[in-house]
Amino acid sequence: MSTTVEDLLRHAKDIAFVAEEPPARDLPSFIDQLNCAATNFNVAGISGYENLEDAAVLLTEAYETADEQERGVLLSRAEKRLTHVWDMTQEYRTML
Template sequence: MTATKTITAVELIARYAADIAFVAEEKPATTLEDFNEQLSTAAHRLGKTWADIQGAEELDTAVTYLADAIYSTDDAERAVLVNRAASYLCDLDEVVAEYRDMV
């Protein structure tokens, strides 16, 4: 059995904030709340409404998990929700790279 690496909200932001900020046309987020707001904007821009990039639909699910994490008062639950969101961002590099090629 392999252990799954957990990711904290800080690590999630550090890993993805620059790419999300590029798509959202903002400075990289430093809080989970700002990151999730930018992620929502990016999901819209990368999705069917604008760029229609395959894989972008995963971002909406990540937004939902992060919104739940933001409002969670239980640290363990929050950690689980952040990690679930992270699992939907694993292809973000490729999605943003395709978007960069388009713009």
């Protein structure tokens, strides 16, 4: 089963918390929030922020491609880079 945008948006609430914005409802907004959250994680000294930057790049490529198969691969690769978002967000919450 391939990864969908909806699958990725399950991380939107945590990413939005760190980005200090309402949760994203679409891919372009989610990409922007990933970049903002990566910066905030980096400033807070939380490791793994690079994975969010990588995911944002992959999602931008997925958003821009017309090839459905390529989009699926890019979404799956991005999903793998977001596996620790919940843990990172919990660490960030404890720092506040």
